[in-house]
Amino acid sequence: MTTISSPNQDIEIGDLARSSMKSILTEYKDHAIIIIVDQNTHDLCLEYLITTFPELKKAEIILLPVGEENKVMEVCMQVWNAFSEYGFGRKDLVLNLGGGVVTDMGGFLASVYKRGMDFIHIPTTLLGMVDASIGGKNGIDLPPFKNQLGTINPPKRVYVDLSFLNTLPEGEFYNGFAEMLKYGLIKDKVLFNEIKDFSDEKDFHRIEIIEKCIQIKVNIVDGDLNENGERKLLNFGHTVGHGIEGYFLDSAAPISHGHAVALGMCAEAYISMIREDLSKDEYKEIENVLTRVYPFIKLNDIDTNGIIELIHNDKKNEAGKIYTVLLQGIGSSTYHNELTEKELGEALLHISMLSDIYN
Ligand SMILES: NC(=O)c1ccc[n+]([C@@H]2O[C@H](COP(=O)([O-])OP(=O)(O)OC[C@H]3O[C@@H](n4cnc5c(N)ncnc54)[C@H](O)[C@@H]3O)[C@@H](O)[C@H]2O)c1
Structure with missing residues (x-):
């Protein structure tokens, strides 16, 4: 496990099971945990995450539609309404499990809801690992303009586990x-x-x-x-x-x-x-x-x-x-x-x- 720690970012690279994730989840044991996925990471990545951390079995799953064309405000509104209906609070934790679309949008959703919840990125694409999950930029498009709405707000942690790449096309x-x-x-x-x-x-x-x-x-x-x-x-x-x-x-x-x-x-x-x-x-x-x-x-x-x-x-x-x-x-x-x-x-x-x- 390699850890890159800096004033703005804490990134762990290696096997998730050996990372600090377990102890972070313990910190949030009395809070709701929300896992944001898209259809592909739901089908191909979520099981590995939940098998590694069985305590996530009771997490709420939020499913985003796949693709850049869905990195838009209309989808955010639906998710925030769902957050509100579930009664999620500021102290709950969001886990973004996906490529750059999920981490950009999940980071934005969490940064804005109730003026900011904690969130963690678990990138599952190569682009997500080397770029989108790093650096604290979160956001959505205002089509046809890219990334026009957003925040700069680094996640609490980024976990880069290369085993997610095994299913990447x-x-x-x-x-x-x-x-x-x-x-x-x-x-x-x-x-x-x-x-x-x-x-x-x-x-x-x-x-x-x-x-x-x-x-x-x-x-x-x-x-x-x-x-x-x-x-x-x-x-x-x-x-x-x-x-x-x-x-x-x-x-x-x-x-x-x-x-x-x-x-x-x-x-x-x-x-x-x-x-x-x-x-x-x-x-x-x-x-x-x-x-x-x-x-x-x-x-x-x-x-x-x-x-x-x-x-x-x-x-x-x-x-x-x-x-x-x-x-x-x-x-x-x-x-x-x-x-x-x-x-x-x-x-x-x-x-x-x-x-x-x-x-
Ligand atoms: N915030 C930043 O600093 C930053 C930097 C670079 C790019 N980005 C953003 O990142 C986005 C692009 O990210 P991307 O290329 O990861 O796109 P993406 O999130 O759309 O993922 C690409 C495809 O791979 C699928 N997928 C994801 N993980 C998988 C896995 N492990 N196995 C199988 N399929 C999987 C997804 O469902 C999707 O179909 C753009 O919106 C771009 O603007 C942000």
Whole structure:
């Protein structure tokens, strides 16, 4: 069991049965415990949790509908009404068992209800383990805009147990992989080189790599919990990525968060190269890794304009200006770079062209 403890976060990585969870549950023995799941984590993860901690048999289960399109206020209202009907109080405990949708939304539900209940994250996707459950951001979408409503309020604990990955569909690993590559690109060239050729599901079960990713995020977040400075680096790939994800959210073929971030990283690395911050060789290396793993999509003019329109509403913008993270090299990045619409248009055109070359 590895423990990462910092002023804002307590994360335990390893076998749940050997974690501090048992003693936390004892602290709450006189309180209601609510487990929030979606249908998949209900079917595939809940039994392991309850078998490990039989005292959870009497916990109340709240079932969320699966998927990003349900990370919205209407679903929250239903859950808060249920909390109220069950008579849950501020001192009760919420366990969020799921991927980033469940932890983002479960954290938000708990943070807001009665001005804040204690909650714990138990991430069950790779993306949840290396990113979404770490750092204390909770929230929901205001479609088509991502994560527009939320809180920064770290969970009481995060328990990362890799055995949940055993049931994760293969495609889901690549969502987490995008965020792992992001850590390498913004901060750690050694990590990038270690993971860039990952291609087998077994690669993603390497606990030392998962720990390294978590540690990078914890280090960044701890210096800047409220995202006034360095934490913005974690948004690399997300200015364009959130635009793409939001634009296709309601379409017949929605694009998952990790996939959109991968496309966004390629676009933002391309802008870094055009500005001569990033060398052509390093850009090419990034493009090769991303195009090997992620399908690139053809964007027509309507798509490009729609995506740029959404980017104008990005949370990271200030005074009507678009700001983003750019690379100065693999492992080195800067935030607060103002982007023009022209640069965005060129970058989107470029990633669209890559779909002709690589697909
Ligand atoms: N708060 C943050 O800092 C932060 C950071 C990154 C991403 N996010 C958010 O995370 C979300 C994406 O997270 P995600 O990729 O985990 O998506 P997700 O929660 O939708 O999970 C992906 C799919 O895997 C299923 N699943 C989950 N665990 C499983 C398991 N163990 N076995 C089988 N199936 C399983 C889910 O039901 C879902 O169908 C986005 O909403 C994104 O905005 C938040």
